[in-house]
Amino acid sequence: MPRACVIVLDAVGAGALPDAAEFGDEGSDTLGNVARAVGGLDLPNLEALGLGNVEPLEGCPPMSGAPAVAGRLIERSRGKDTTLGHWELMGIVTPQALPTYPHGFPFEVIDPFMHRTGRGVLGNRPASGTEIIQELGEQHQETGKWIVYTSADSVFQIAAHEDTIALDELYDACRIAREILTGKHAVGRVIARPFVGEPGNYERTPNRHDFSLEPRRPNYLTLIREAGLKVHGVGKIPDIFAHLDIDEEHPTRSNVEGITQTEKLLRSLDDGLVFTNLVETDMLWGHRNDPVNFHRCLQDFDRRLPDLLDALRPGDLLIVTSDHGCDPTTPSTDHSREHALLLAYVQGKNAAGRIHEGEFADVGATVNAWLGGKAPSKRLPGQPIVTP
Numbered sequence: 478m479p480r481a482c483v484i485v486l487d488a489v490g491a492g493a494l495p496d497a498a499e500f501g502d503e504g505s506d507t508l509g510n511v512a513r514a515v516g517g518l519d520l521p522n523l524e525a526l527g528l529g530n531v532e533p534l535e536g537c538p539p540m541s542g543a544p545a546v547a548g549r550l551i552e553r554s555r556g557k558d559t560t561l562g563h564w565e566l567m568g569i570v571t572p573q574a575l576p577t578y579p580h581g582f583p584f585e586v587i588d589p590f591m592h593r594t595g596r597g598v599l600g601n602r603p604a605s606g607t608e609i610i611q612e613l614g615e616q617h618q619e620t621g622k623w624i625v626y627t628s629a630d631s632v633f634q635i636a637a638h639e640d641t642i643a644l645d646e647l648y649d650a651c652r653i654a655r656e657i658l659t660g661k662h663a664v665g666r667v668i669a670r671p672f673v674g675e676p677g678n679y680e681r682t683p684n685r686h687d688f689s690l691e692p693r694r695p696n697y698l699t700l701i702r703e704a705g706l707k708v709h710g711v712g713k714i715p716d717i718f719a720h721l722d723i724d725e726e727h728p729t730r731s732n733v734e735g736i737t738q739t740e741k742l743l744r745s746l747d748d749g750l751v752f753t754n755l756v757e758t759d760m761l762w763g764h765r766n767d768p769v770n771f772h773r774c775l776q777d778f779d780r781r782l783p784d785l786l787d788a789l790r791p792g793d794l795l796i797v798t799s800d801h802g803c804d805p806t807t808p809s810t811d812h813s814r815e816h817a818l819l820l821a822y823v824q825g826k827n828a829a830g831r832i833h834e835g836e837f838a839d840v841g842a843t844v845n846a847w848l849g850g851k852a853p854s855k856r857l858p859g860q861p862i863v864t865p
Contacts, residue, residue: 478748479849479865480747480792480793480794480848481749481750481793481794481795481844481847481848482750482789482793482794482795483566483752483798484739484753484795484796485798485799485800486775486778486818487757487759487760487799488763488799488812489507489508489799489802490508490802490804490815491506491508491532491799491816492506492549492816493505493813493815494551494552496814497814499814500814502809502813502815505804505813506802507763507771507803507813508534509533509534510807511771511805512534512535513535513806514768514769514772515536515768515769516535516536518534518535518537519772519776520776521779522780523775524537524538524540525544526544526782526822527540527545530543530548530832531548531549531819532549532818541830542829543828544822545820546821546828546831546832546862547831548832549816549834550798550816550835550837551816551837552801553570553572553836553838554571554572555573556574556631556665557812557813558630559630559665559713559759560631560689561665562801562817563754563800564693564718565836566798566817566837567696567697567838567840567841568697568838568858569692570858575663575665576631576661576663577631581602581627582627582633586657590654593657594650596621597621597622599622600626602627603626603627603628609624609626610624610672614638614672615676617637617641618641621641623642629809629812630811631666633654633664633666633667633668635654635669637669638672639671639673644684650669651667651669654667654688655688663690666689666690666716668686668687671684683730685760686716687716690719691721692718692721692722696857697838697841697842697845697857698718698750698841700845700853701722701750701845702722703850706748706848706850707724707746707748707750708722708723708752709724709749709752710723711727711729711739712728713756727742732777732778735754736778736784739751739785740781740785740788743793744788750844750848754800758774759803763812764803764810765805766805766806766808766810768805786824791824792823792865793824794822794824794863795824796819796844798820798840799817800817801813801815802814817837819835819839828863833862835859836859837859838857838859839859839861840862842857842858842860843861843863846861847864847865
């Protein structure tokens with residue numbers, strides 16, 4: 478039976494897109510700049526698969542006979558965030574940028590949010606999540622007010638101390654915000670950002686939860702399910718797709734759990750798609766401008782890659798890709814508008830170093846064709862990278 482696995486290495490961009498300057502990201506190259514910052518990548522298993530064929534990478538030379546198809550993918554959507562990136566991987570192009578709030582959210586958003594949740598608001602401005610909880614955490618605990626902030630992305634983020642406001646109340650507040658943020662204020666994600674600790678030493682917990690807009694349907698996940706196959710979402714995939722077109726949800730608290738869950742599914746399932754997001758390159762290191770630990774995070778995945786490859790069966794399709802950049806070597810701590818990396822490998826076949834230059838939606842088109850999904854309508858972009 479056909480099986481496929483897509484693993485998104487969150488924020489591991491592969492060089493600035495042609496329009497990156499319009500987003501303030503000219504010169505961004507997450508993978509390439511990390512390689513230079515650490516004196517060369519040390520990712521032997523990804524290198525053996527063909528990572529060096531994606532783009533010039535210090536410490537990771539190209540390989541003419543690489544077993545995986547390698548290349549870079551262009552994003553057509555007008556954005557550089559997780560939601561739009563993942564959606565477009567599955568064929569959903571968003572030609573108009575989602576709303577952002579460089580000066581904070583207007584009264585028509587904040588006032589009903591405070592009224593319906595029964596709590597006031599602190600912050601209400603763009604900020605680093607780790608910095609704003611240090612700045613406002615003590616006041617939040619004293620007053621019980623929400624810490625609300627945003628970023629360069631289309632997000633409404635709500636931070637609360639787990640000992641001050643229960644997680645269930647925080648999640649309910651996010652649902653209320655999601656109901657309010659519609660129409661011209663339809664942000665891509667409302668994000669719960671719980672934290673713990675003492676003043677001066679606060680830290681975020683793994684209990685983050687995203688409340689996304691509903692993606693347009695049908696998309697490639699829809700077609701796969703209509704063909705009678707299940708989609709297994711690992712990590713924050715179910716949140717990103719608003720829990721639509723996901724048959725089985727496998728939440729995780731770390732990359733380690735995500736990799737382990739992916740391997741477990743590959744060893745047990747007889748068919749379908751395993752769709753995994755590994756978030757720590759973005760959440761822990763990209764936004765903190767830490768190229769050394771960004772590289773170490775990639776090394777953690779690289780060490781487990783042989784286990785994932787061993788779990789594949791003959792004819793299985795594995796695609797490793799990304800959703801945007803978050804270059805930790807630039808002054809910005811925000812996402813960067815970059816190509817997605819591409820490694821597409823079929824167990825038992827050798828791509829002989831083939832290069833593919835395409836678009837994000839090629840990932841969904843490939844998986845759908847591999848799993849025998851219905852032929853897409855003209856509304857769904859993308860061309861298969863490999864075919865059965």
